[in-house]
Amino acid sequence: MDLRQIKTFVHIAELRSYTKAAAFLYVSQPALSRQMRLLEEELDTKLFHRHGHGVELTADGAAFLERCHELLADFEQLRHDFKVRTSSTGVTGTVSVGLPVPSTRFISPRFLDELRASYPGVSVRVVEGFSALLHEWLISGSLDLAVLFEPRTGKLLTSEPLLVEDLFAIVARGRRxxxxxxxxxxxxxxxxxxxxxxxxxxxxxxxxxxKEAEVVEIDSTSLMIELARAGVGTAILPQGSVDTAVRAGDVLALPIVNPALSWQVMVCQSSVRPLTPAASIVLGLLRQEITSRVRAGDWTARLIGAEGRARNGRRSQAP
Incomplete structure (x- = not known):
């Protein structure tokens, strides 16, 4: 048993799929299967049940996963502690941040300018995508931080609610x-x-x-807006995603009522991998950036105070 096998096992267990784990690890699926077969032989137990949609942990697999989380957390903490101890040039490192599309509503040039001025050794790699993909990338370790909409965090992710954002009906101009x-x-x-x-x-x-609502499934915000503009149907998106199209007169963004639809916007991180000093700095600046944009009126949303962090925010009646 080695650290690579343990990390591979954790990826498969968290993603519940050999195929997804192979894609994230850039390893062939047969190679992953071989690693897990050798690991099961060494442990003399079965770790996974396979089925048509992926895999599920056995009872022994779930117990082994808990121990693996502890081991990997200790390993990451050891590496980070010594990295900081041996660094003589201040905080350095690259931080990967996942942002929902369009990412421009979450960060501004001011955010990047402040980061460069205050922490020249820290750089940010921004990855843009839909929440489901960002969630998987965060769990797999491809991202350090991600802004997500009401993720199912469980034991794998830690989340901090920042604000509540309403969803709007996006329709062709003139329809309503x-x-x-x-x-x-x-x-x-x-x-x-x-x-x-x-x-x-x-x-x-x-x-x-x-009842019997027809759905056109599109995983592209820009294409959703374009189809709404063309009169194909009604898209449902937060206003921040369509501000440019609304200002251009391409579409209308109408508040949904009876009931209103809303979600919490959260910044998330792994529960099993400690944040690096660089990632902690970026987290603080990202939190500050999002808060200041809402207070300045650049983002149509409601900040969550300390008393409101337990609120689920997913559905509420319109005032």
């Missing part, structure tokens, strides 16, 4: 020119332009129990 609101019960009247599952928007729409 005489109305300022969109009743949720009307959403099923036209095709809905939504991301593929799993996605929190799909969960929220499913909760409305719209």
């Amino acid at each position: 020119k005489n109305r300022a609101l969109f009743d949720a019960s009307d959403l099923g009247a036209k095709p809905l332009i939504l991301p593929h599952r799993p996605h929190v928007i799909r969960d929220l729409v499913d909760g409305l129990n719209l």
Whole structure:
């Protein structure tokens, strides 16, 4: 047994798929299967149950995963402690941050300028994607931090709620020119332009129990907006995703009521890998950047105070 085998096992267990783990690790699936077969032979137990949609941990596999988390956390802490101890030039390192599309609503040039001025040894690699992908990349270790919409964190991720963001009905200009609101019960009247599952928007729409609603599944924010502009249907997105298109007169963003749809925006990190000093710095600046943009009115959202951090924020009645 070696550290590589343990990391491979954790990736497969967390992603519940040999295929996904192979893609993230850039290793062939047969090679992963061989590693796990050797590991099971050495431990003299079965770690996974395979099925048509991936794998599930056995009871021994779940117990082994807990021990692996502890081991990897200790290993990462040891490496980080000695890296800081031997560094004589201040905090250095590259921090990978996952941001939902479009990422421009989460960070500004001011954020990057402040980072370069205050911490010249720290650099940021921004990865843009839909929440489901960012969630997997964060779990796999490809990202240090990620901004996610109400993730299922469990034991693998730690999340800090920052704000509540309302979702809007995005329609072609002229379709609802005489109305300022969109009743949720009307959403099923036209095709809905939504991301593929799993996605929190799909969960929220499913909760409305719209009967026989036609869905056009698109995993591109820009294409969702374009289809709405062309009159194909109604997209459901936060206003921050469509500000540019609304200002250009391409689409309308109408608040959804009865009920309103909203989600919490959270900044997340791994629960089993300690943040590096560089990542801790970026986390603080990212939190400060998002908060200041909301307070300045550059982002239509509601900040979550300390008393509201337990609120789920996913659905609320319109005021």
